[in-house]
Amino acid sequence: MTDARTEILSRIRTALGSDAPGPTAAGVVPREYRSAGEHAPGSDVVLALLVDRLEDYKAHVHQVPAADLPGLLADLLGRSAKSQVIGSSDYRSPDVLPTTRESATQESAGRGAVVVPAGLDPAWLSAADVDVHTDSRDAPMSAAELDQVDAVVTAARVAAAETGTIVLDGEPDQGRRAISLVPDVHVCMVRTDQVMQTVPEAVRLLGAEPARPLTWISGPSATSDIELERVEGVHGPRTLHVVLVS
Amino acid sequence: MSTFLGMPAAREGAGPSPQAAPGTLSGIGRPEDPLHWGASFPDAAKAALENGQLRRNLGKATSTIRTKRARVVGEVPDWEALRDAGSAVKTDVLARLPELLEELERNVTARGGVVHWARDAVEANRIVADLVRAKGADEVVKVKSMATQEIGLNEALAEEGIAAVETDLAELIVQLADDMPSHILVPAIHRNRTEIRDIFLERMADAPPDLTDVPRELAMAARSHLRRKFLSAKVAISGANFAVADTGTLAVVESEGNGRMCLTLPETLITVMGIEKLIPTFDDLEVFLQLLPRSSTGERMNPYTSMWTGVTPGDGPQEFHLVLLDNGRTKVLADEAGRSALHCIRCSACLNVCPVYERVGGHAYGSVYPGPIGAILTPQLTGEKSDLPYASTLCGACYEVCPVKIDIPSILVELRAREVSLSGASPETADRVWKAAMKAASFAMADGGRFRRAARVPRLLRAISRNGVIRRLPFPGSLWTRSRDLMEPPQQTFHDWWAEREERR
Ligand code: SF4
Numbered sequence: 001m002t003d004a005r006t007e008i009l010s011r012i013r014t015a016l017g018s019d020a021p022g023p024t025a026a027g028v029v030p031r032e033y034r035s036a037g038e039h040a041p042g043s044d045v046v047l048a049l050l051v052d053r054l055e056d057y058k059a060h061v062h063q064v065p066a067a068d069l070p071g072l073l074a075d076l077l078g079r080s081a082k083s084q085v086i087g088s089s090d091y092r093s094p095d096v097l098p099t100t101r102e103s104a105t106q107e108s109a110g111r112g113a114v115v116v117p118a119g120l121d122p123a124w125l126s127a128a129d130v131d132v133h134t135d136s137r138d139a140p141m142s143a144a145e146l147d148q149v150d151a152v153v154t155a156a157r158v159a160a161a162e163t164g165t166i167v168l169d170g171e172p173d174q175g176r177r178a179i180s181l182v183p184d185v186h187v188c189m190v191r192t193d194q195v196m197q198t199v200p201e202a203v204r205l206l207g208a209e210p211a212r213p214l215t216w217i218s219g220p221s222a223t224s225d226i227e228l229e230r231v232e233g234v235h236g237p238r239t240l241h242v243v244l245v246s
Numbered sequence: 247m248s249t250f251l252g253m254p255a256a257r258e259g260a261g262p263s264p265q266a267a268p269g270t271l272s273g274i275g276r277p278e279d280p281l282h283w284g285a286s287f288p289d290a291a292k293a294a295l296e297n298g299q300l301r302r303n304l305g306k307a308t309s310t311i312r313t314k315r316a317r318v319v320g321e322v323p324d325w326e327a328l329r330d331a332g333s334a335v336k337t338d339v340l341a342r343l344p345e346l347l348e349e350l351e352r353n354v355t356a357r358g359g360v361v362h363w364a365r366d367a368v369e370a371n372r373i374v375a376d377l378v379r380a381k382g383a384d385e386v387v388k389v390k391s392m393a394t395q396e397i398g399l400n401e402a403l404a405e406e407g408i409a410a411v412e413t414d415l416a417e418l419i420v421q422l423a424d425d426m427p428s429h430i431l432v433p434a435i436h437r438n439r440t441e442i443r444d445i446f447l448e449r450m451a452d453a454p455p456d457l458t459d460v461p462r463e464l465a466m467a468a469r470s471h472l473r474r475k476f477l478s479a480k481v482a483i484s485g486a487n488f489a490v491a492d493t494g495t496l497a498v499v500e501s502e503g504n505g506r507m508c509l510t511l512p513e514t515l516i517t518v519m520g521i522e523k524l525i526p527t528f529d530d531l532e533v534f535l536q537l538l539p540r541s542s543t544g545e546r547m548n549p550y551t552s553m554w555t556g557v558t559p560g561d562g563p564q565e566f567h568l569v570l571l572d573n574g575r576t577k578v579l580a581d582e583a584g585r586s587a588l589h590c591i592r593c594s595a596c597l598n599v600c601p602v603y604e605r606v607g608g609h610a611y612g613s614v615y616p617g618p619i620g621a622i623l624t625p626q627l628t629g630e631k632s633d634l635p636y637a638s639t640l641c642g643a644c645y646e647v648c649p650v651k652i653d654i655p656s657i658l659v660e661l662r663a664r665e666v667s668l669s670g671a672s673p674e675t676a677d678r679v680w681k682a683a684m685k686a687a688s689f690a691m692a693d694g695g696r697f698r699r700a701a702r703v704p705r706l707l708r709a710i711s712r713n714g715v716i717r718r719l720p721f722p723g724s725l726w727t728r729s730r731d732l733m734e735p736p737q738q739t740f741h742d743w744w745a746e747r748e749e750r751r
Contacts, residue, residue, distance in 0.1 A: 004363040008572045009344050015580035029334040033327040053546060137560025143477045143511050163547035176561040177510040200532035210493040210528045211357060213558050216551035221503035225416035225432055226439055226461040228310050234465050236503025
């Protein structure tokens with residue numbers, strides 16, 4: 001009996017016929033599409049486009065010079081940790097809220113807990129009144145531990161303005177995929193020079209290290225499965241803050 | 247056993263048994279063959295046309311997505327160039343499929359993944375069940391995937407005592423209601439909010455008793471229901487939107503974050519993928535990541551896309567299995583006229599513009615692949631005789647929106663012609679099929695918008711005419727042309743001529 005691999009490959013070769021083009025006769029792909037935008041990375045037009053797209057997706061966008069970052073983070077994290085999910089008043093009652101963590105913190109209203117990847121500049125969180133947990137591939141937090149954390153702060157690899165997309169590639173300042181997924185608030189810092197206009201520019205940059213685990217994020221978690229009415233926040237973070245740092 | 251009713255999600259005490267058939271349950275149950283169930287298309291369509299609620303739900307949904315799609319596609323200056331590139335990449339992939347599959351296998355393996363090959367549904371289900379068993383798991387979390395629906399994986403796992411939990415909100419609704427999906431992208435499109443509320447109350451044990459039908463509340467109830475499962479799952483099962491041959495990278499696009507949960511948190515990830523889902527190079531992602539979200543949900547980009555290459559030590563699943571699935575695809579590939587159906591990236595744009603789909607809904611097609619793409623792909627995959635190629639007005643709207651330029655109308659015409667030779671065109675068959683085709687045409691005539699879209703038919707007819715005369719129409723038109731020639735239709739429809747004249751004024 002032939003094994004499945006051999007049989008499938010031979011079925012394919014038969015299906016393509018004996019005169020099928022071999023590896024040398026690869027079809028020519030027309031690539032008339034834009035491989036780059038007309039605006040430079042980080043230019044004002046490109047930044048404005050990214051902000052517009054992100055806000056359209058209900059992400060919160062902040063633009064600050066690097067020096068003001070600790071103050072802004074203190075502000076954002078203090079708010080998320082204590083008042084919980086921004087926009088939580090939209091949910092009808094606490095018993096509809098998903099996890100014990102969320103309702104528990106609401107009652108205690110103590111210091112919030114934040115997770116950061118090990119490679120994030122510690123100075124950024126120096127002004128924030130929160131408990132900071134550091135996560136890395138060598139010392140990973142469990143899913144249950146991450147579920148006890150209110151917010152996550154990460155850097156990013158690249159952004160594509162036209163689609164309002166930010167990509168994380170798992171490097172030490174961005175961390176494991178789980179940390180930007182389980183906590184309810186994600187604060188993502190993007191340097192303005194990382195903002196490209198188009199998707200092809202972002203793909204080609206990522207193509208330099210394609211084997212890294214990649215997470216493309218365009219706005220917070222959302223569903224449109226019920227009568228196509230968009231609801232922000234299902235399983236991933238319900239609140240996304242994007243901080244554009246110049 | 248013709249129907250599988252014992253859904254793992256319908257736990258003891260979680261609700262009435264399917265036999266009790268409360269209003270929210272579909273009564274469809276889980277068919278043995280996900281590619282062929284229910285009544286014939288003409289009969290199912292007739293029944294669907296009598297369901298006013300269904301048509302209202304569908305009409306609202308498809309028109310909403312159509313509008314959104316048109317807006318975001320209009321934003322892209324190089325849309326046609328992207329379609330050309332997407333179509334050409336897929337043609338290239340099929341031409342080099344053996345080499346590219348071997349390249350993918352090599353790269354996935356080099357990065358610590360394990361590649362399996364499955365000739366058919368039974369073999370694929372066996373591989374997955376054995377892998378899950380080996381992990382000692384009796385529950386797995388699942389990302390929405392057409393491939394696993396096509397092979398009836400959930401039912402196969404259930405027979406082995408493994409509960410497969412769908413985590414996409416719409417799939418969860420369908421699963422709880424013991425229903426079948428009716429749309430590729432929004433499988434619960436045929437349900438409105440009140441029905442969904444009732445399904446949750448009846449079948450989801452931990453639904454808040456005072457749940458209302460506000461979409462946000464329903465989504466939060468699902469979040470709560472699934473969260474525990476995500477955090478404790480040992481094994482996850484997914485499909486793949488794209489697999490990159492030259493890097494071994496897999497990609498899944500989604501919105502809710504359930505995909506990221508499944509792809510990231512469990513220890514073991516099993517991905518089941520049709521052999522046609524390949525793209526040659528990492529850079530080719532730039533084409534498809536632009537085409538897919540705008541064509542499917544009408545968004546510039548879906549909220550989340552995950553890409554992984556084998557395993558990454560310390561981050562995400564530490565065991566990764568890729569199951570490469572044939573299940574009829576090589577049959578489709580062997581068909582030169584119809585092989586481009588394998589270009590499909592399952593965006594569902596063709597469903598949303600189809601006047602027939604809009605009226606009869608996805609269940610009438612009796613396949614997990616409904617709508618125009620289902621009408622060509624389903625009979626090709628199964629190799630069975632089928633009425634589905636007649637489930638179309640040949641209006642051409644599906645071809646116009648298809649991001650990878652699959653000429654669905656021409657393939658439909660070809661399949662119809664073959665259906666005739668297959669059936670020998672016995673008078674009863676001819677009559678049955680003719681009626682189905684006329685029924686489809688009458689949808690098109692029923693309002694102006696549909697009729698405009700249908701006006702492309704003459705152009706198709708022109709394509710098969712010789713010297714201005716059509717000697718042989720594809721079936722069922724062949725019954726007509728057998729004894730007479732038709733004059734070639736004019737170059738321009740009256741409607742187009744009028745529109746042009748108005749523009750020039
Ligand atoms: S056939 Fe084209 S339009 Fe239809 S689902 Fe496939 S890719 Fe989308």
